[in-house]
Amino acid sequence: MGLNLLTICYLIGSVTFILGLKMLSNPVTARKGNLIAASGMLVAIIGTIFLYEENGTRLGNYIWIFGGLLIGSVIGTLAARKVKMTAMPEMVSLFNGMGGACAALISLVEFNHISKELAINNSIEYISSIQPTVLIIVLGLIIGSVSFAGSMIAWGKLNGKVKDFSFTGQNILNLLLLAVALAAGVYLVIHPENNFLLYGILVLSLIYGVLFVMPIGGADMPVVISLLNSFTGVAAACGGFLYDNKVMLTGGILVGAAGTLLTILMCKAMNRSLVNVLVGSFGGNNSSSAAGSKDQGHYKEISLNDAATIMSYANKVIIVPGYGLAVAQAQHSCHELEKALNEKGVEVKYAIHPVAGRMPGHMNVLLAEADVSYEKLQEMEQANDEFKTTDVVLILGANDVVNPAAKNDTSSPIYGMPILEVELAKNIIVNKRSMKPGYAGIENDLFFQPKTSMLFGDAKKVLQDLLGEIKNV
């Protein structure tokens, strides 16, 4: 009876996951979809605690279980509530790592059970009966720990604690590490009594996870997070096989498949192949040294007053937001500026590059927070058609997504990435904190073009000052 009820709980969980994910892909239903998936998760978790039985015995250690759930919930809620919108990508990466670690720990404990059994009964029949289980345990361990280590590095990179790091032959070393870990895994499946091997695999996988993400530049981090996300999904699915648990299987495979597809979609948005992202060590040492040796030319600055004047008398202004806007938390000031210009009869739009910021859709979320209306946000293709008829383009802390090198410099590491073709507009005003190159670590020729003028300073402060000037014009 209890088991049937549990099956129903898991069915509810599985259905809500699919439904939730489907609803998450539509702006109107997204929030409800998230809540539906969350409630399905709750049903599945409570069902497991009270209804799960193995060989007729219910689960014990309730104090530990509830203790763990409580601690996890409190920390999780606090962390998720407190985090600033700019730090969202880091947070997702961190939570993803936690899921990976969870999967790896499950594998460790389950293998511990098996090796205890093996100490008592090491008949050939028993060994062959557990081999499939060991295989799944090993897979869960490898994928889970790679995902954990990788996510931690991605998290550190996004908040600037970890710098890009690569050395020659790293790709070969990485492949070697993975091969050794896999070989050890295969050996362990054949000879499960060598339990020390499991810890070897754990260590190798952790090192592999670190080295795998280390050389990948910040601009590609969203792709990596999405990829690691689908890894954790697969690790969860391994757990599903291990316990023959339907809801874990559904959730895990669903995320594994959806995550992989999302990763590919993101790669497409940047016009790069996944292999290119993973092996290319984008923005690493090579490219920054190449950029440093290039002649930089001259750039010109513009005063706030002049900037305010040309914007006030323009017919159409397009704002290109980037990570600088997010860091300065300038989305509200940006909306204010838009309103002030509207009052003067200036048409204002926003051009959103698919990978502006640190995550796809990062800018949309930020601007939505400031109540910028949805119709004013233009995707890259639309915006590129409009730049020709635009008087002023105001770039707020964006850099690589407007770098013309992506179009005409074949040696540039971002060559081939579609960009916002802002140079088609009549005037370009660039707000940046300094002349330092962007996240990809490469110079931007746009800043040295005669049509371009620079407006240095923190995006929020500049926008507020600009707003004051515009009101005076």
Added chain:
Amino acid sequence: MIFVGIEVIGRVPSVLHTPLMSGANAIHGVVVIGAIIVMGKAESDNYLALILGFLAVILGTLNVVGGFVVTDRMLEMFKTKKKNTNTN
């Protein structure tokens, strides 16, 4: 299930990539169920299983709860915006 995953994500506006990734992130937190089972099965004298299982439950819960809350916070902003466009 793989096809369901692909079908579900198929045509998503890039606006929703971040929340979608975050939502999917929360869903793979379902791995916490495995942690609960590990924990619940552990004999009371098997400290390794107890400690690792306990850690796994905490981490898994962090993934689930944190994931859903972060996603909700992102989507909250879309909702207010939606209302505004309706009233305009």
